[in-house]
Amino acid sequence: MEQTQARSNIYALLSRILLQELDDEILNMILNDQAVRELFPSLKEWKVLETEDNKTLLDEHLNVDFANISLLHLVPYETFYTREDQMIETGGANPVTTMYHEFDYLVDFGKARAISADHIGIELEFMHYLIEAEIAAENAGDKEAVEHLQFAQKTFLNKHLLAWAPMYLINVKYEARTPIYYDAAEMALEFILADNEYLSSSKAA
Numbered sequence: 001m002e003q004t005q006a007r008s009n010i011y012a013l014l015s016r017i018l019l020q021e022l023d024d025e026i027l028n029m030i031l032n033d034q035a036v037r038e039l040f041p042s043l044k045e046w047k048v049l050e051t052e053d054n055k056t057l058l059d060e061h062l063n064v065d066f067a068n069i070s071l072l073h074l075v076p077y078e079t080f081y082t083r084e085d086q087m088i089e090t091g092g093a094n095p096v097t098t099m100y101h102e103f104d105y106l107v108d109f110g111k112a113r114a115i116s117a118d119h120i121g122i123e124l125e126f127m128h129y130l131i132e133a134e135i136a137a138e139n140a141g142d143k144e145a146v147e148h149l150q151f152a153q154k155t156f157l158n159k160h161l162l163a164w165a166p167m168y169l170i171n172v173k174y175e176a177r178t179p180i181y182y183d184a185a186e187m188a189l190e191f192i193l194a195d196n197e198y199l200s201s202s203k204a205a
Helices: 002-019 024-032 041-045 054-072 078-082 097-102 120-139 143-175 179-200
Strands: none
Touching: 002 120, 002 179, 024 054, 041 179, 054 143, 054 179, 078 143, 097 143, 120 143, 120 179, 143 179
């Protein structure tokens, strides 16, 4: 159960970082929570931290970088990578909507900096949602539901995230100008690959 909760927490963190601009709360958590900060090793070399306050870090560095990797130069949507015409599918024909509907997952576009349900941050949030449902099923002693939710996680990873997110995350590593986004991309890339191995092993059974 501890490992399952840790997986859920990492998906939630990655989703938050990649879905919308950082704010003071999330920045403080990254900088001041030792366990979280260890996930961002490049921060040790970022000299800007020694001279700038949080507002300057956000306004002049981090949120500029977010715009660069999410809105201006890179495209964080599955259908851009998987459709031959590289068009983003914003309607009900988007390939992720079937699984979202099956598990009653609703995208909050009011919070997300996204125009479509297949944004990488939303797909990572959906994995978090499935794992939280698995934890609830485990606590309720519903083994059948646990197995169904684990299968759903593996299916979604293979059918969706792993089919395109590595390409986007590699591009983010090249384009990122701040260590938080560089490290987040590297962490996400390594984590979804490792999580697929975990779900494919007997450990998740």
